[in-house]
Amino acid sequence: MTPAVDAAGGACDFSVVGVDRVSKHYGRRRALARVSLTCHAGTITGLFGPNGAGKSTLLGLLSTLLKADEGRVCYGTRTAGEWGDPLRARVGVLGHDLYLYGDLTARENLRFFGRLYGLEGAALEARIETALAGAALSARGDDRVSGFSRGMRQRLAVERALLHHPRLVLFDEPFTGLDDASVRRLAARLADLKQQGTVVVMSTHDLDIAEDMVDSAVCLRNGRIVEIPAEGGSLRERYRAAVGAGE
């Protein structure tokens, strides 16, 4: 890897990110069955569905960490394999597990990952300060993450995922453990990302919070996309209609 990573990563095409008839199975269990989805730059796509519906698997495929058994995952016109390592420099992922080292401080966590994403020196330090401010953790930047509450960790994890200014943002349950103020801040953050032309895909159970944020809602059930009716009340009601009352 060379300093050109940033530039090379920047050259990757994120105007549209799509999965095309993608299937993924673990042994005999089908996690995704011929799912197709297109996400455009400057939009937020919400993934909904019951536990085990395939949301995390879909995010895993988009993050390049999982490989599809069938079908293609495309960034612009090319697949991850064709773009190579630099593609990952432009993807930011917030996982269900938070990807933070408990024995490191908030600042050290950000610095470590920032470096691996090719950031250095004063630019990196400046971004770390902005990120800590964004997570409302400026005062606790030198405290170990293991002493943080779930909400604080979640806020830090969001900033960690966005530190390298990704063009594709993948959030798995970003609202977990957040209080109202933090949720509002995250909503504002998402609006900024949208403004900047980032592709955002997020999965969540929190339909009420997500309703106003997402541009398009996709519902997964048993590894398949279920249509959410366009009409018929709030997102929660329409989701219920799509998935079935039992869920």
Next chain:
Amino acid sequence: MKLGDRLIVVLLAVSGLMLTASPYVIDTAPYEATMGLVQRIFYYHFPMAMTMMLSAIVCGAASAWFLFRRSERADHIAVAAAEMAVVFGVLTLITGPLWARKSWGVWWVWDARITSTFIMWLVFGSYLLLRRFGGAGSEVLAAAVGFFGMVLVPFIYYSVNLWKTLHPSNSVVPSLPTSMGIPLYYCWAAFTLLFVALMSVRIRLERSRGWLERAYRAVED
């Protein structure tokens, strides 16, 4: 029956017949005075050890192919060969001590060849354990074990040889009198055929299992 299946049946039949006839062929070999009847174990022991080596190499090569190309076929070959390596390894490790008892007066001797075989057996045993208990995706991990196991062979032989040597050396086989050589090569051929036959059956089974898995998923879709 398809041509491939017919071939498997023929292979099984031929190797089975050859092995059934093998005692008669071995009987033609001269009686070895010092070792007596036990010497005849050698006609099975050596071919089985060689078959184990062959299995190990096949497993390693197929594992490497699977690791870098992700070919399902290569994976089928690798599992089949790993099982063969373990089975023929056990047989080698059982017949070896029988020989050792007569030759050296003890059941187990930590001589170079036996120890190396034992280590190889452990490596391919761990391959199977990993596949059995590793959960989903363990075939890739097992492939790394198979591949490393193959590369390990010369190191094991070198280090164990350097450690100690008691076993009759490699030069025994080519210098055997023809009367002993013929039954030996006959048995070797029989075991190699058996290896090919069992491999084909096992690969076929693995392939059917793949089809079944796909069918299951197709039904669920």
Next chain:
Amino acid sequence: MGVLKAAWWIARKDLAVEIRSRELIYTAMFFAVACLLIFAFAFVEGRTTIRNAPAGILWITIVFSGTLALGRTFERERQAETLRALLMTPVERPAIYLGKLLSLLILLGSIQVVVVPLVGLLFGAPILRAPFMLMGLLALGTTGFATVGTLFAAMLTRTSSRDVLLPVVLYPMSLPALVGGMQGTLWIFAAEPNYELVQTWLAMLVFFDAVFLTLALWTFAPVMGE
């Protein structure tokens, strides 16, 4: 950003975590000392250690505490799925492997700083007879063990029965490195040391380490690919 630089950052991060918690160094060292105690009951007759036993005692202790350390370093990366996070950075895969290997070697080295003198002290092993050769054997043998161990521990993090599978896979696989280290040490500690044989074992270890490090770097990406 070069592969080595990224590897160094990952190693430094591991060391920072370890220095802060000191969990591994304390537990692994305590475990090593406990091993030595058990060996005392097996290999000490009267007041003296059985001939040729110290080399084995030393290496088995290294291997056991090494396995413990290996499992734990990767357990740490699994707790908040940080290994996944590392794999999602644009860093080339070999850098991740090298970083983990480097931090593990430093850790195992610091355990040996305590264990080796203890073996000399408690079992009367002549550890100062050929100090550089002994250090060479320890460094190369441990490297061989860790080279194979890091690869397999990393790939086993995703499986559920990793605790049992790691030693099952690792011990036969790293055997040439252990035999080399053990036999070399034996010939240093022997009543009549044979330095020529020690050198042969050293050469074998160099060769083993080089081959398996190359292979591990080569296979790390496809193995961790998913």
